[in-house]
Amino acid sequence: MNRIYMDNAATTRITEPVLEAMMPYLTDVFGNPSSVHAFGREARKPLEQARKQVADALGAQPNEIYFTGCGTESDNWAIRGAAYASAKKGKHIITSQIEHHAVLHTVEQLEKEGFTATYLPVDEFGLVNPDDLEKAIQPDTILITIMMANNEIGTIQPIEQLAQIAKDHKILFHTDAVQAIGSVKIDVKAMNIDLLSLSGHKFHAPKGVGALYIRQGVKLQRLIYGGAQERTQRGGTENMASIIGMGKAIELADQQMEQHNQKLCAMRDRMIEGIMESIPETRLNGHATKRLPGNVNVSIRYIEGEGILIGMDLEGIAASSGSACTSGSLDPSHVLLAIGLTHEIAHGSLRLTLSEDNTMEDVEIAIAALTRVVTRLRSMSPLYNAN
Amino acid sequence: MYTEQVMDHFMNPRNVGEIENASGTGTVGNAKCGDIMKIDIKVENGVIVDVKFKTFGCGAAIATSSRATEMVLGKTIDEALQVTNKQVAESLGGLPQVKMHCSILAEEALQKAIMDYKQRLDAGEISE
Numbered sequence: 001m002n003r004i005y006m007d008n009a010a011t012t013r014i015t016e017p018v019l020e021a022m023m024p025y026l027t028d029v030f031g032n033p034s035s036v037h038a039f040g041r042e043a044r045k046p047l048e049q050a051r052k053q054v055a056d057a058l059g060a061q062p063n064e065i066y067f068t069g070c071g072t073e074s075d076n077w078a079i080r081g082a083a084y085a086s087a088k089k090g091k092h093i094i095t096s097q098i099e100h101h102a103v104l105h106t107v108e109q110l111e112k113e114g115f116t117a118t119y120l121p122v123d124e125f126g127l128v129n130p131d132d133l134e135k136a137i138q139p140d141t142i143l144i145t146i147m148m149a150n151n152e153i154g155t156i157q158p159i160e161q162l163a164q165i166a167k168d169h170k171i172l173f174h175t176d177a178v179q180a181i182g183s184v185k186i187d188v189k190a191m192n193i194d195l196l197s198l199s200g201h202k203f204h205a206p207k208g209v210g211a212l213y214i215r216q217g218v219k220l221q222r223l224i225y226g227g228a229q230e231r232t233q234r235g236g237t238e239n240m241a242s243i244i245g246m247g248k249a250i251e252l253a254d255q256q257m258e259q260h261n262q263k264l265c266a267m268r269d270r271m272i273e274g275i276m277e278s279i280p281e282t283r284l285n286g287h288a289t290k291r292l293p294g295n296v297n298v299s300i301r302y303i304e305g306e307g308i309l310i311g312m313d314l315e316g317i318a319a320s321s322g323s324a325c326t327s328g329s330l331d332p333s334h335v336l337l338a339i340g341l342t343h344e345i346a347h348g349s350l351r352l353t354l355s356e357d358n359t360m361e362d363v364e365i366a367i368a369a370l371t372r373v374v375t376r377l378r379s380m381s382p383l384y385n386a387n
Numbered sequence: 388m389y390t391e392q393v394m395d396h397f398m399n400p401r402n403v404g405e406i407e408n409a410s411g412t413g414t415v416g417n418a419k420c421g422d423i424m425k426i427d428i429k430v431e432n433g434v435i436v437d438v439k440f441k442t443f444g445c446g447a448a449i450a451t452s453s454r455a456t457e458m459v460l461g462k463t464i465d466e467a468l469q470v471t472n473k474q475v476a477e478s479l480g481g482l483p484q485v486k487m488h489c490s491i492l493a494e495e496a497l498q499k500a501i502m503d504y505k506q507r508l509d510a511g512e513i514s515e
């Protein structure tokens with residue numbers, strides 16, 4: 001059976017050009033970029049080249065890019081670092097209810113440490129209302145952190161508007177752009193973003209590498225103490241091959257963005273249309289247009305997500321779900337609850353996230369497979385009345 | 388994450404459906420994750436001669452309902468009451484720890500269906 005991967009929001013494949021760029025750093029060029037000798041110098045140059053590649057894709061300067069171990073580390077560093085660096089000015093942080101756990105749990109932890117927080121609600125499409133942000137600002141607000149695009153429902157926030165409000169109030173603005181890289185054109189300067197997190201493996205670089213953009217002049221407390229790497233701000237010998245891979249991957253993602261988005265939007269919209277046509281009582285979660293090009297998220301009534309996932313897996317298709325039964329914690333996804341879904345509807349949620357590797361044919365196969373899986377599960381559901 | 392037996396029952400569930408004129412029906416909800424299971428039984432001379440289920444729940448919930456119905460079919464109601472969720476899970480080669488609660492659904496739905504049968508019997512709504 002041909003397997004079809006439609007879980008690219010979870011992670012992506014390392015593409016050939018990225019692997020090729022990485023190979024020398026897994027083999028011949030093994031020097032430590034901090035070393036003075038020729039081996040070290042040989043590694044230093046490509047490291048700085050990768051930094052420039054990341055900076056260019058964001059409209060930043062290379063000295064504003066700091067390599068980290070992952071998106072979660074970047075989020076932790078940005079939020080904890082900003083909170084503690086500004087703690088004398090105030091204690092209040094604003095975020096949204098639909099952030100990734102890397103942000104949400106970090107803010108919750110800060111609350112335990114004496115900070116306060118406001119979690120902005122979102123509308124039925126997952127959008128933060130800029131007026132709500134304006135109203136939530138207090139004299140002691142020190143940080144606003146709102147994700148650029150949601151990992152579950154794909155909703156793209158009006159980041160420019162939100163960041164402008166932060167700027168008007170002279171409050172630091174951080175955005176978790178982990179899902180947005182390669183899909184949303186980013187210019188941190190024009191968008192007034194002070195801090196931005198990204199993660200390599202979401203755009204065809206390897207796992208275990210990320211970056212944080214820190215606008216020049218913004219002070220953060222360190223998260224990781226150690227050596228003088230990353231201009232003394234983040235100790236730890238650089239993950240050379242992965243950083244080089246991430247540099248290459250973000251450069252490619254940026255160059256190919258328009259072309260990929262066109263292809264992905266067409267597949268996404270066909271998938272949504274096909275599912276709605278062939279499966280009654282299904283709803284689209286998230287926004288119809290302010291949506292990541294590869295994201296499909298639907299709730300299918302009367303059945304549960306884990307069953308759908310296993311069924312799809314047996315059909316050769318990899319997807320994911322925000323159902324309580326798949327969460328490990330047995331709570332349905334906080335994102336689906338925040339957009340107003342009942343537990344029951346959140347239960348039957350399915351996320352399919354496409355990449356450039358997918359084809360229209362894959363999409364048709366997935367629609368047909370899903371229809372079969374749903375029909376079978378509904379026939380077993382006490383809530384479903386076939387007539 | 389699931390054993391072969393669990394997958395088999397998930398893919399080829401036994402005794403799915405409903406019984407018309409059932410002797411007893413039990414519907415339970417899982418407080419933990421919000422899932423629902425319904426079991427119908429047909430009892431003749433104190434023996435479960437037919438049993439059917441419908442489940443709104445995860446793979447483990449579906450597989451354990453299927454297996455539980457299989458285990459009680461042909462048993463007397465007293466024997467059926469002895470069947471525990473642990474036995475059901477064990478007979479499937481075990482369940483992941485976080486999925487043990489799913490198997491309780493089947494046990495409870497079955498017990499409720501038997502209670503329902505007994506009550507209706509006492510009330511004279513049905514005969515043995």
Ligand code: FES
Pocket residue numbers: 324325326417420421422444445446447448486488489
């Ligand atoms: S029934 Fe929900 S986790 Fe099994």
